[in-house]
Amino acid sequence: MSYKRYAVYYTPSDEGFAHFGAEWLGWDIARGEPVDQPEIPDLPAPLPELTETPRPYGFHGTIKPPFRLAEDKSESDLFEAFDRLCTQMPPATLDGLELAAMGRFLALVVRGDTTQLQGIAAMAVETLDSFRAPPTDAELEKRRAAGLTDRQEALLQRWGYPYVMEDFRFHMTLSSKLPKDQLDAVRAILAQRLHGQIPQPFVFDGLSLVGEAEDGHFHLIQRHTFPA
Secondary structure (H helix, E strand, O other): OOOOEEEEEEOOOOHHHHHHHHHHHOEEOOOOEEOOOOOOOOOOOOHHHHOOOOHHHOOOEEEEEEEOEOOOOOHHHHHHHHHHHHHOOOOEEEOEEEEEEEOOEEEEEEEOOOHHHHHHHHHHHHHOHHHEOOOOHHHHHHHHOOOOOHHHHHHHHHHOOOOOHHHOOOEEEOOOOOOHHHHHHHHHHHHHHHOOOOOOOEEEOEEEEEEEOOOOOEEEEEEEEOOO
16 A cells, blocks of 8 residues: 555554554554444534544554655655664653543543653654655645744744654544533543553553555554564
8 A cells, every 4th residue: 555644653552442542533543444433322422523533543642743755765765764763762651641631622641751752752753854755835834824833833844843842742632623512521421431441551662653545544554562
């Protein structure tokens, strides 16, 4: 399969956790196929509607944001560089994950110190930057439409994305942008369904190289577990 964009994600190694995320969102990134979502009658809207935006990306945490491959680079070059990168990474043991509202969408975020994780993300962004084609004017304007700080604008120009390096915040998105009157209800139900699903402590033990197909859905290409 050919891909129009690539990215480096965290995807769970814990099968139960990965299955929960795939079923909730309706897309299994590892298998590259849709998953039937449960019917949850107490939700303020059908689950497919509440998860429409994050569904094509799968259950993941972004480490290096999606990018088009530079003209002078090949897919095999990227695969080799990704392999080398993962051999240099140590696992990071974090306190855990917790459900939080990020603006008006829901996501799992890290509890406690994120220094190790920030370092892993920064290394991935920098090491693989030569494989990233420059963003188009349309891509730049899309990012700027969110309203960027001066520092985020500088990050956008340097790395092609405004929320990297010191502005990186690891999160695993679980909803679309929700109406304010739905946010608390969805959060309460999701918190109940997450009970016992999140690995504690949360061991960040590997990286995944993923690709975006022509239909916009992301597929796992390869996942590497960090050396112990």
